[in-house]
Ligand code: NA
């Protein structure tokens with residue numbers, strides 16, 4: 001089982017890196033928009049990229065960071081029932097809800113990849129001056145979806161082992 | 169079909185599936201069954217991407233980041249110290265000081281939770297040490313914190329603007345008068361209910377010294393509101409200016425940015441941000457399938473053709489929001505109900521900006537109504553020894569004030585819309 | 593205002609003749625989404641199109657309309673049409689140019705000097721070539737709905753020649769108009785539609801470009817003083833159908849849709865001219881300082897916008913050049 005706990009730790013770290021990357025995207029967005037304010041108001045030179053790239057960064061911050069939020073138990077849920085059932089039932093509820101989360105994440109990852117492939121085939125670009133190929137920002141969805149799948153799998157493992165996912 | 173979605177949603181939420189994933193999963197099932205099978209599933213990434221493909225949304229993570237930085241900065245303590253030196257000798261003086269701090273912080277932060285945490289961390293120990301009873305203190309903070317979303321900037325207003333296309337700038341202006349008025353009403357009630365406690369007045373030099381120390385905290389709302397209304401930045405961009413300013417204050421003035429703090433700030437920002445944005449994604453998927461099946465359209469049709477006064481519909485909407493507010497978190501309520509309520513409201517001829525303020529006050533109420541009230545949980549987090557029931561009882565009088573305040577706004581819509589015409 | 597919506601069986605053109613009998617249609621429900629306000633002339637045309645198709649097929653071919661961005665906004669409309677998220681949708685040529693670069697031709701400054709010429713081009717080889725290009729990507733064009741000409745509003749000075757743009761910050765849409773704004777010496781600014789009014793009011797930006805119909809609707813007259821009527825781009829919206837879905841429709845239904853669309857297209861084109869005239873007048877009455885660029889000055893404006901032509905040729909390649917030649921050869 002040594003390889004298993006090694007794999008577990010490695011996946012957990014991967015998700016954490018996703019979280020850090022998401023945080024950096026938020027910081028970078030702040031930097032870009034602040035630069036836009038200064039450049040426009042002091043130097044009369046608005047950028048042609050800050051608005052557009054911020055949107056991509058924020059899309060990334062959500063999808064790449066969502067898996068970390070699963071692991072940090074930050075996604076809001078109604079825990080009325082969870083708090084009022086015996087421990088064994090609570091464990092089953094947690095496993096079932098993690099599996100349901102996994103089900104959506106799988107669809108999200110698979111159809112996200114399909115979407116990216118299609119955008120590549122069609123040659124979709126943004127309609128701005130930058131003409132960014134749309135598959136690049138769209139790629140953030142399946143990457144985030146894949147991380148989400150891993151996060152929900154780890155949640156299931158935690159519940160089965162009675163680890164940190166045990167509390168509601 | 170409507171029953172399928174309502175029942176499915178209730179079941180998924182009840183067994184503890186996070187709101188974001190309950191919405192998304194149900195939407196995916198709906199897309200598969202009712203919207204062309206696999207073709208329907210291909211819409212998932214398209215709608216999910218679209219949900220966040222909006223520059224207005226990008227201010228949300230920055231407001232979350234700013235709140236986290238300020239929490240570590242110590243600016244809350246300085247503000248509280250200042251306010252208490254000015255107000256502590258009045259009846260219920262520290263209660264007044266706490267509310268004033270909530271008001272000032274609300275003008276910096278876009279979130280109620282951030283307001284309650286930042287001020288609560290400082291005010292709870294101070295007030296209880298001074299003999300204020302715990303129930304009143306916790307109730308005061310739970311309610312005072314909610315001002316964070318009524319006094320601009322405000323995350324729910326940004327979401328309202330993003331979902332409906334109303335101008336975020338106008339929404340912010342519309343929140344000013346109601347925000348200050350509600351603060352004043354809270355202060356009047358707090359002072360009256362805590363009238364038996366007064367402290368020694370502080371000397372004038374003490375007052376001025378406290379004010380000088382709090383100057384950075386006091387400057388922030390001036391910077392944000394001044395920057396927006398002078399046109400230096402748009403309401404969306406204001407968040408970036410706020411982050412940079414709070415970084416400077418936390419890093420240079422208070423020297424509180426250690427590496428450990430930075431990592432904590434970053435990761436808790438990511439977790440909160442992903443939570444909020446993924447709810448928006450889920451709600452967008454959910455409302456796509458509902459709209460495609462013409463469910464909101466049918467409900468609008470029904471609500472607007474009822475043989476009753478439009479005010480009956482208005483009251484029903486408020487009851488719906490009150491009930492949802494007991495069980496759901498505010499971002500979810502906004503994004504789930506707006507696609508249905510907004511057309512009803514505009515069809516009935518209500519002012520959508522005024523209605524935004526009504527919704528925001530309802531969201532304030534949702535933050536302090538059990539069983540699910542984020543501000544209740546936050547205060548429990550600051551003071552783990554306090555039972556939730558105690559906080560609820562402390563906040564109850566303020567909940568009644570909020571309900572009366574909604575009625576006041578209904579009778580005097582000019583409170584919300586009046587200022588918009590004057591700010592030219 | 594203007595003429596009533598297209599409709600009434602009498603108005604059905606020659607090709608609609610056979611379709612006038614409601615018998616023999618196969619049942620179908622077609623979802624149609626658009627993202628314009630419901631009182632816009634294109635919206636009114638599209639709603640009438642849906643109603644007429646349903647009526648003329650005796651209720652068999654039902655067009656289910658999702659107005660005003662209710663179901664899809666402009667940004668994800670194309671992908672939804674191409675993947676079958678909806679069967680039909682109305683979206684701007686500018687947004688289609690991100691899939692079919694040649695579609696950017698409507699944004700090329702001064703490529704379509706008159707309403708008549710635009711109509712001729714679209715019913716001639718230009719329309720055919722664009723349609724073929726769209727079909728390659730998976731969308732069948734049913735109708736070109738004219739939005740009207742794009743103009744400039746600003747709060748700094750009257751823009752009487754391209755040099756007057758120098759140093760202004762102008763909210764832009766799409767990439768070819770942005771190149772033109774840059775070529776005139778101004779800086780294109782990108783922001784959400786909901787922020788433009790306040791940005792103009794607070795002088796965060798100096799001006800914006802769009803059709804006068806949109807300027808009236810978004811109350812630009814309250815926040816910017818000068819309007820320059822220069823008709824630089826002929827804004828076009830496309831009613832497109834998912835190609836696979838279209839090919840599977842019975843020929844009789846296809847004919848009905850084509851005929852009704854053609855009739856609506858003509859109505860919208862007339863309406864566009866009328867609306868442009870009326871809304872310009874309204875903006876003037878509301879106190880805007882209107883400057884109409886005289887025809888003799890247009891060559892100068894066109895010449896200064898050369899980089900935008902080059903940009904179009906760069907993205908649209910040989911086909912783009914062919915199309916521009918086609919437009920110029922129309923008499
Ligand atoms: Na606020």
Ligand code: NA
Nearest residue numbers: 493534537540
């Ligand atoms: Na609640």
